[in-house]
Amino acid sequence: MYRTHGAFRLEGVEDLFETPPKHRPIDMLRTRLFLNRNGAFGPMDLPEAVQFAPTFGIAVEDFNLDGSLDIALCQGFNEFYGGTEPQTTNSHLILLNHLAESGSFEVRRHSGIATDSSYPRVIGTGDFNGDNRPDLIIPGYGAGIRHYQNLSAGQGITLHLVGDSLDWIGLKARMRYRDGSWGPRYEYTPKYGYRKEAPNRFIFGAKGGAEAIEIIGPNARLNLAIVPRQNSYTLAEAKKSGPP
Numbered sequence: 001m002y003r004t005h006g007a008f009r010l011e012g013v014e015d016l017f018e019t020p021p022k023h024r025p026i027d028m029l030r031t032r033l034f035l036n037r038n039g040a041f042g043p044m045d046l047p048e049a050v051q052f053a054p055t056f057g058i059a060v061e062d063f064n065l066d067g068s069l070d071i072a073l074c075q076g077f078n079e080f081y082g083g084t085e086p087q088t089t090n091s092h093l094i095l096l097n098h099l100a101e102s103g104s105f106e107v108r109r110h111s112g113i114a115t116d117s118s119y120p121r122v123i124g125t126g127d128f129n130g131d132n133r134p135d136l137i138i139p140g141y142g143a144g145i146r147h148y149q150n151l152s153a154g155q156g157i158t159l160h161l162v163g164d165s166l167d168w169i170g171l172k173a174r175m176r177y178r179d180g181s182w183g184p185r186y187e188y189t190p191k192y193g194y195r196k197e198a199p200n201r202f203i204f205g206a207k208g209g210a211e212a213i214e215i216i217g218p219n220a221r222l223n224l225a226i227v228p229r230q231n232s233y234t235l236a237e238a239k240k241s242g243p244p
């Protein structure tokens, strides 16, 4: 467990308030997941390996393409704080989603991503080589930009959104599988997280039984049937009346 450094102390309030507000000092941050329960958010503890404050960047994709959303974390300090924090230490953990099976995440420590001395502040995703698997991109301070190709054995199916990205804001899509289950519902937004553009596409895990992509627009729902051996689909430019 790494304690927070001095910058998190309540400093400077005397310059803002004649009477300092009541406060509770916090010297430890925990990284938690909040699950959306139909408008209310319930906290969920994450494995101890994830308690590596602070978290600077997060990328959420189905990295192993099994139909459940996973998490890539960019955490850690790059400087030496108060003689207590380790220098240039970053976690870069991948959390594979096993919520349905075990109620938690599997922490992948050795995913091939460089960890220490890498100076990152953000982590992003995109399918840079067009193989329908979400890759990672990690820019660092004075350390170049690192691109990590996703070598998962899983199969991905991509839905590309073509046209003015403003027309797609709020569009949702999810995969329906032959066993009747559904994959995660994605919602398009042109920007997300910290200093990140979002790609104009969704990548769904195929799980060997993908049946149809359900597309939910402000005006209609559309079912796009999956064609055998076709892993890439395009939603054409929205008409004047808006997306489906």
Ligand SMILES: [Ca+2]
Pocket: 061, 062, 063, 064, 065, 066, 067, 068, 069, 070, 096, 097
């Ligand atoms: Ca997954």
Ligand SMILES: [Ca+2]
Pocket: 126, 127, 128, 129, 130, 131, 132, 133, 134, 135, 149, 150
């Ligand atoms: Ca890729």
